[in-house]
Amino acid sequence: MIQSRLNYFYSLSPQLKRFVFTGQYLFAAAIGIINIQCSWTPEIETVLHDSPHGFISLQTTPALKIAPQHPSSIPESLITKILAGITKSQEEGMLQQLLLSSPPPVPAFSPSQISFLAPQLSLALSKATPEEVIHFRCPATDERSSLVQGTIAVFPPSNFLLILKDAKESSGMPSKIQNSSQKLQNTSSLTFSQKEAVMRREDIQTFMTIPAISEGILINFQLLAHSNQQIQENQPSDHGKTMPSDENGETPRELDSLNEQLRDLRRKVDQQTEEIRRLKQPAPP
Numbered sequence: 001m002i003q004s005r006l007n008y009f010y011s012l013s014p015q016l017k018r019f020v021f022t023g024q025y026l027f028a029a030a031i032g033i034i035n036i037q038c039s040w041t042p043e044i045e046t047v048l049h050d051s052p053h054g055f056i057s058l059q060t061t062p063a064l065k066i067a068p069q070h071p072s073s074i075p076e077s078l079i080t081k082i083l084a085g086i087t088k089s090q091e092e093g094m095l096q097q098l099l100l101s102s103p104p105p106v107p108a109f110s111p112s113q114i115s116f117l118a119p120q121l122s123l124a125l126s127k128a129t130p131e132e133v134i135h136f137r138c139p140a141t142d143e144r145s146s147l148v149q150g151t152i153a154v155f156p157p158s159n160f161l162l163i164l165k166d167a168k169e170s171s172g173m174p175s176k177i178q179n180s181s182q183k184l185q186n187t188s189s190l191t192f193s194q195k196e197a198v199m200r201r202e203d204i205q206t207f208m209t210i211p212a213i214s215e216g217i218l219i220n221f222q223l224l225a226h227s228n229q230q231i232q233e234n235q236p237s238d239h240g241k242t243m244p245s246d247e248n249g250e251t252p253r254e255l256d257s258l259n260e261q262l263r264d265l266r267r268k269v270d271q272q273t274e275e276i277r278r279l280k281q282p283a284p285p
Contacts, residue, residue, distance in 0.1 A: 049120055055136065057136075058132040059133060060131050064208055067130040070153070071126050072154040081224065082224070083108070083114045088164075090105075090188055090189075110141050113148060117136060117138060149165045151165075156261070158220055159199060163210055164216070166215070197223040203218055204217075220258060
C-alpha cells in the first residue's frame, strides 16, 4: 500500500514541478507590472495658450521626484520680480580662455517676454495638478533677446523652480558638432539678483531631474516676500521718519526651518528609492 502511494506521488512530480514553475513565473510578472506602473508616468500635455507671443502648456513628466505643490497661488507681480531678477552668466570655455574676455551677465527674459509670461504662468500654476509642470516658450522680441523655453514648478514649502532649455539644442546642429562647439564656447548658468533667496544647485535634483542640455535655478519666494515687507517697513513715513528695522531679523530662523524641511524631503526620497529598489529585486526561488 505504501509503495503504491509513493509510486503515485512520483508520477505526479513532473506536474507539480510545472505548477510551481508557473506560479513563480506569474509572481515575477506581477512584480514587474507593479514596478512599471510605479516608475512610469505617461506624458500628457494640455495646451493653455498658443499664439505668436508664446506657448504655455501643462504636462506630466517622469522627471519629477517629489510631487509639486500644485495648484499654487502666486501673484503676477511676484513672478514678474522673479523673472526680471534672473540673469544668464557665461562660464568660460576654452575659446574664451584663449581670448581672455568674459561677457557680462545678461537678462534671461526681455521686458516683452516677462509681460507675456507673468500673467500666463500665474494662471497656469493655479490650474496645474500635483502631477503636472508648466512648459513655456517665447520667441525673441528684438535683436537683443533670444528664444526662451523651459519649465517651471512650485515645490514645498515655497520653492520656485525654473529650468531653461539651451536654445542651441533646438538649432538643428548635429550633436557631435554641438559637443565640440560647447567645449570651445561658453556654457550658460542662471543667477538671481537676490542671492539670499537662491537655494543650492544640489537641491534642485531633490525635486526633479534636469536634462544635461538645460540649466535650472531654485528660488525661495517666501524670502522675497519677506524682503519686500522689510523694504516697505523701512520706507519713510508721512512725517519724514524712517521705520526702525529689525536688526535681528527672522531670515536665519526661516533658513534653518527651510533647510530642515529639505532634509526631511531628502529622507523621504531616499526611502522611496530604497523601496523601489527592494521591489525590483527578483523574488527568491
